[in-house]
Amino acid sequence: MRMPEPNAAVMARRALIVADLKRLCPAAECVIEAEDEIRAYETDGLSAYRQIPLAVVLPRTTEEVAAVMRYCHQERIPVTARGAGTSLAGGAMPTADGVVLGLMKLNAILDLDFANRTATVEAGVTNIAITQAVEHEGFFYAPDPSSQLACSIGGNVANNSGGAHCLKYGVTTNNLLGVKLVTVEGDIVEIGGKHLDAAGYDLLGLLCGSEGQLGVVTEVTVRILKAPEGARPMLLGFKSNRQAGACVDAIIASGIIPVALEFMDKPAIHAVEAFVHAGYPLDVEAVLIAEVEGNDTEIDDLLARITKIAKAHDASYLRVASNAAEAAAIWKGRKSAFGAVGRISPDYICIDGTIPTSALPETLDRIGQISRSYGLEVANIFHAGDGNLHPLILYNANAPGELEKAEQCSAEILKLCVDVGGCLSGEHGVGIEKRDLMDYQFEAHELALQKRIKAAFDPHDILNVGKVFPLEDATTTALGRAA
Amino acid sequence: MRMPEPNAAVMARRALIVADLKRLCPAAECVIEAEDEIRAYETDGLSAYRQIPLAVVLPRTTEEVAAVMRYCHQERIPVTARGAGTSLAGGAMPTADGVVLGLMKLNAILDLDFANRTATVEAGVTNIAITQAVEHEGFFYAPDPSSQLACSIGGNVANNSGGAHCLKYGVTTNNLLGVKLVTVEGDIVEIGGKHLDAAGYDLLGLLCGSEGQLGVVTEVTVRILKAPEGARPMLLGFKSNRQAGACVDAIIASGIIPVALEFMDKPAIHAVEAFVHAGYPLDVEAVLIAEVEGNDTEIDDLLARITKIAKAHDASYLRVASNAAEAAAIWKGRKSAFGAVGRISPDYICIDGTIPTSALPETLDRIGQISRSYGLEVANIFHAGDGNLHPLILYNANAPGELEKAEQCSAEILKLCVDVGGCLSGEHGVGIEKRDLMDYQFEAHELALQKRIKAAFDPHDILNVGKVFPLEDATTTALGRAA
Numbered sequence A, B: 001m002r003m004p005e006p007n008a009a010v011m012a013r014r015a016l017i018v019a020d021l022k023r024l025c026p027a028a029e030c031v032i033e034a035e036d037e038i039r040a041y042e043t044d045g046l047s048a049y050r051q052i053p054l055a056v057v058l059p060r061t062t063e064e065v066a067a068v069m070r071y072c073h074q075e076r077i078p079v080t081a082r083g084a085g086t087s088l089a090g091g092a093m094p095t096a097d098g099v100v101l102g103l104m105k106l107n108a109i110l111d112l113d114f115a116n117r118t119a120t121v122e123a124g125v126t127n128i129a130i131t132q133a134v135e136h137e138g139f140f141y142a143p144d145p146s147s148q149l150a151c152s153i154g155g156n157v158a159n160n161s162g163g164a165h166c167l168k169y170g171v172t173t174n175n176l177l178g179v180k181l182v183t184v185e186g187d188i189v190e191i192g193g194k195h196l197d198a199a200g201y202d203l204l205g206l207l208c209g210s211e212g213q214l215g216v217v218t219e220v221t222v223r224i225l226k227a228p229e230g231a232r233p234m235l236l237g238f239k240s241n242r243q244a245g246a247c248v249d250a251i252i253a254s255g256i257i258p259v260a261l262e263f264m265d266k267p268a269i270h271a272v273e274a275f276v277h278a279g280y281p282l283d284v285e286a287v288l289i290a291e292v293e294g295n296d297t298e299i300d301d302l303l304a305r306i307t308k309i310a311k312a313h314d315a316s317y318l319r320v321a322s323n324a325a326e327a328a329a330i331w332k333g334r335k336s337a338f339g340a341v342g343r344i345s346p347d348y349i350c351i352d353g354t355i356p357t358s359a360l361p362e363t364l365d366r367i368g369q370i371s372r373s374y375g376l377e378v379a380n381i382f383h384a385g386d387g388n389l390h391p392l393i394l395y396n397a398n399a400p401g402e403l404e405k406a407e408q409c410s411a412e413i414l415k416l417c418v419d420v421g422g423c424l425s426g427e428h429g430v431g432i433e434k435r436d437l438m439d440y441q442f443e444a445h446e447l448a449l450q451k452r453i454k455a456a457f458d459p460h461d462i463l464n465v466g467k468v469f470p471l472e473d474a475t476t477t478a479l480g481r482a483a
Helices: A008-024 A035-041 A062-075 A127-137 A153-159 A203-207 A241-253 A266-276 A296-312 A324-335 A337-344 A357-373 A402-419 A435-441 A444-457 B008-024 B035-041 B062-075 B127-137 B153-159 B203-207 B241-253 B266-276 B296-312 B324-335 B337-344 B357-373 B402-419 B435-441 B444-457
Strands: A055-057 A079-082 A099-102 A109-113 A118-122 A176-182 A188-192 A216-223 A230-238 A260-265 A286-294 A317-320 A347-350 A378-383 A391-395 B055-057 B079-082 B099-102 B109-113 B118-122 B176-182 B188-192 B216-223 B230-238 B260-265 B286-294 B317-320 B347-350 B378-383 B391-395
Touching: A008 A055, A008 A062, A035 A055, A062 A079, A062 A099, A062 A176, A062 A188, A062 A216, A079 A153, A109 A127, A118 A127, A127 A153, A153 A216, A176 A203, A188 A203, A188 B444, A203 B203, A203 B444, A230 A241, A230 A296, A230 A324, A241 A260, A241 A286, A241 A296, A241 A357, A260 A266, A260 A324, A266 A286, A266 A324, A266 A337, A266 A378, A286 A296, A286 A324, A296 A317, A324 A337, A337 A347, A337 A378, A337 A391, A347 A402, A357 A378, A357 A391, A357 A402, A391 A402, A402 A435, A435 A444, A444 B188, A444 B203, A444 B444, B008 B055, B008 B062, B035 B055, B062 B079, B062 B099, B062 B176, B062 B188, B062 B216, B079 B153, B109 B127, B118 B127, B127 B153, B153 B216, B176 B203, B188 B203, B230 B241, B230 B296, B230 B324, B241 B260, B241 B286, B241 B296, B241 B357, B260 B266, B260 B324, B266 B286, B266 B324, B266 B337, B266 B378, B286 B296, B286 B324, B296 B317, B324 B337, B337 B347, B337 B378, B337 B391, B347 B402, B357 B378, B357 B391, B357 B402, B391 B402, B402 B435, B435 B444
Parallel strands: A055 A099, A079 A099, B055 B099, B079 B099
Antiparallel strands: A109 A118, A118 A216, A176 A188, A176 A216, A230 A286, A230 A317, A260 A286, A260 A378, A347 A391, A378 A391, B109 B118, B118 B216, B176 B188, B176 B216, B230 B286, B230 B317, B260 B286, B260 B378, B347 B391, B378 B391
């Protein structure tokens, strides 16, 4: 879906706005207007959607962010805040009539406080950089999205990001203590901090996952945790998706909380083996990776209990990593899975629905039926322990109509997630991708309430417009409002 | 602070409203108007403040709650939702011109789902009843406020309640998965559910702790957890508050997360020993109770590590509970502490500030200085591990001016919490008690943002008015608006 190139009126508006932004952020290379440079910001991880913005501004300080927001609020200029641009749902995609506010120059680590177990960093710092900054003291930052080498902590806050190890430690909102927020009016607000809880309303909880629609986060304080003594994964193979799903359900119902419990089905297993030779069994329909943490005694005990449950669910393959190399190989397969699928299919849509874990077996059956009804192949690779599904719908964008078919298939699977008591998004956000499904999940009065909250923060509706909510009328283009 | 009794105009208004409420909730004993019966609702756990409401309505269903809300919204009648009335901050206190909406008839346990580890109950169910309903399967509900035998889960959601065991398991918001909310317009909204995360904004996080100002919760879905194999407390004594505080800090900084880490100072210890003879040492200035969980090996290991840290901080007394009776005695002292203080002082104010744990030693010193400057005694009893302080300011309400002096002392201690990087409230809420300190913690534009959020939910401002925010003008009485 490619939008028309900007016309002359847009070019004139761009020139005016660029001049103003240069006044507000006067340092070199803080405002980008050249066509070839601006193109780097036309899309994010949802690359089927592209849009050139009017301009890109890269402030260096919270104060410059505040000045830009104050200006855009006064001038009614749409703003899309952007971290590393790794959104899989189009959350960082610009509008034709707006500016991109990139936060990558805000990349300082401000405070590491081991006594209070907190780290305070600027929003553009990558997820992995937080762990790298504290690991010399034996600490780590728990949420670990697959994109953690690239994605920024500000983007994690906007999307309430998760990851493979969030089953035990929770997602971003469970590890977030405070933010510095620039409001749409350009006020700088401190929310939360190093202490437990907060007086007044829990704005921190509301902001986390609000997809950049309520304000711009410039600093983040997170909980850091002491790294466990050790961790060990095991690989479990099953003759059917349903058995694997039932085993996940039984492990969780037993009260064991593995630090990770990942699921891959046959198409994913074969793609991975052909790519990285992780040593996965090829004669099974599904594998699980279960990882537990603690000292050796605890690890032995937990893996023995998981093994017992797996055998009761007819696991046909069981292997505990006996050393660091075997553990790394097991994880290498999972971590390269998306890339591996990319090798066997020119394109895929990565879905991000969540379901109650008890609905896993039934949901996996239905996903197979739905994808077959569209004549599309699906590879299931996901965080099974907390019910966060990532089915990959394989398609060929060069075959006419296949993208649309894959999108319809994807929508049907997401509706299935809602039908079984789950929801549209686990960790990728709604963005552009799922906005038109929001009225499948929510009643009109529920969406109206959410919009009133947006209006309380953003009365002129300039922050990350065209996302999260179903598009309302023809004057709102698919990628934002008409210029 | 007792307000004038209602006048004739109020009486007439009451008669009209009572008739309407009886039409909406027609079953017997659902509307209370008799002076002697209504008096049971004039106050909550903050008994220094009292106010007779116009009427009390006790709906039996979510639909009746919705009908009452729709009516009160249309008629602009203030509504104070009330669970068990155990608020320590005046959060459930009525206004003279409003109705109390009591939720105690909504007391059904609706769904226990061990496969998904969730329990769904009506809002009037007590906190302890959730654990009682699931313990036969080896599960429990983690947050455990001291009032857990009486307090309702709806009130826990409104106040984001904590408890002694929340250091490991988190407070209400960390264990809450979904609610059924009646909006002020009388719409019924499902927020969250059994699945991870939610699409759209995180209204669940926002509602939790919003003190009944954004809507009325009628059903609650919480996470239930598998009970640990075992738990064991130990008692540690120190020659100074500062040493005990530094030891708490060192335990947390070591990465150990005890399931509870409680602090009591000398006045509290002596009051407790005189009351329940828990076997606490009397020749120390402070004791800590540290409890850890797991199997016997894990427990031995963790208590040995805590012992080593305590010795490094010059602990003068160390005792590990060697059996269930000794464990019960250690906890009996802590759990009866507030009652014990009630025996040595006719009245006390229980403060509820939080601080970064690293500020504990300094803050305890300053609390001692502040209370001495007012000539008041203070007993410190609190959840030290997560920095949630509960200093008790002892005073005599019958001595002229002592309540005011105690309130000033309390306000000064709460400001101290803010000054050291903490906040006004840990788990009791702001309510009436701390509303006038909110502008010490928050800037004007921060409070304005919070008020815009309230307006998004409650445009006519009828829900639990006169709480949380500083009172604005003379037409707003201390206990609500003028009738």
